[in-house]
Amino acid sequence: MWFKHLHLYRVHDAPTLSDNDLSAALDEQAFRPLGSVEARRMGWSAPAGRGSQQRLHEIQGHRLMSALRQERLLPASVVKEEMESRAAEREEAEGRPLRRQEKQALKEEIYEEFLPRAFVRTQRIDLWWDTQRHLIGINASSRKRAEDVLDLLRQTLGSLKVTPLATRATPMRAMTEWLSDPEKRPATLALGDQVELKAVSGDESVLRGRQIDLDGEEIQTALETGRQATRLAFTIDESLSLVLTDDLALKTLRFADALIDEASQADDGDDPVLRLETDFALMTQALSRTIEQLIEWLGGEATPASPTP
Structure with missing residues (x-):
């Protein structure tokens, strides 16, 4: 259940739907397997898997939905x-x-x-909707896949106005400052060992480093030449490790062992639905704290652009 990536969106003027109404809408757009002459199809499935028919889980204002995407691979x-x-x-x-x-x-x-006759690839993409903070997070490896799920949600609801979450200070500027000046790093931020530095002039080449000392001479020399950070790995408050990108996507999420242990020790009676909801509740608590912290570090949320209906 634990998300690996997260693309974040601010929700504007969301339609007011009860859980029952939303569940019924999801059922109408339920996933059906590809027909023999179809190239791709997407619909809603049960987050808990084949043993469940429940397409919506709601816990204290946090909604979980899962889209299933199938496509035929014909090069x-x-x-x-x-x-x-x-x-x-x-x-x-x-x-x-x-x-x-x-x-x-x-x-x-x-x-x-x-x-x-082409092979069929199936991909599940989870969507988290924080109805209290008016935020949607999509567990997708790319922005394109996240947008596909948003399109499905718009089709399901009739309309949905969202904009990508944006902050007053750009992630690129903040990440570059955290690397170049340790005094400007937040107290609860610990650098990881991955970075991507982009030249902003000339050939615009990209320098990528893995398992590298980010305070080392090589990185500092690259920053002195004018390169800026477009990806940076770090840990927040020893609870969640991630790679932040220049478009505010959270990649390679790794939750603290203590949180995973807490989830595994919960008494779920081997019920897959209860297990899913326990993991989801603990995960969204950690993610909510992380997102609020990031927004604060990046100068607060920017005034959103015109939302996409």
């Missing part, structure tokens, strides 16, 4: 290779080169023929 190179082979055969048989429109039609024909 463009496979279609292109087959198209070129068939085109060559036709050109030889007809004694003339095929026109562009004919090759495009042949390509589409091959795509439709190969699609039902």
Whole structure:
């Protein structure tokens, strides 16, 4: 259940829905497996897995939903290779080169023929909705996947106005200061061992370091040349380790052993739903504290841009 990544969004004027109404809306957009001629599909599934039909879990204002995304993996190179082979055969048989429109039609024909035989990849993406703080966090590896889930939620609710969470000080500026000047680091922030430094002029090359001393001479020399931090690993208050990116995404989340132990020692009677809700409650408490701390360190929340309906 524990999130690995988090993309954060501020919710504006959210529709007022009871848990029952939201559950019914999720049921209407429930996931169905891909048809033989479909390239991709997304819908809502039960966060607790196959043993549950419950698509919404709500604990003290924190809502958990899970989207399931399926897509057929048909590499463009496979279609292109087959198209070129068939085109060559036709050109030889007809004694003339095929026109562009004919090759495009042949390509589409091959795509439709190969699609039902393509491998299917299934991906689950969890969504956390903090209704008290008007915040949505999506456990997705990329911003694109997070936006896909938001689109599904908009379709489910009819409308939803959100903007990416933004702060007055940019993460890039703050992370660069924390690296270059230890006096400006928050007291409860401990540097990790990963960093990404980008040149802001010239070739805009990127210097990436892993398992490296971030206070070492190599990093400090790079900062002195004008590079700025676009990713930085650190731990907050010894409770949560993460990699912060320049677009305020939280990557590679690692929760403290004490928190994981607390969750594992909870009496859930081997009930998967109760286990899920226990983990979710403890996780969201830790994430809420972390997000509030980050917003404070970054100068407070910025005035949001026009929300996306």
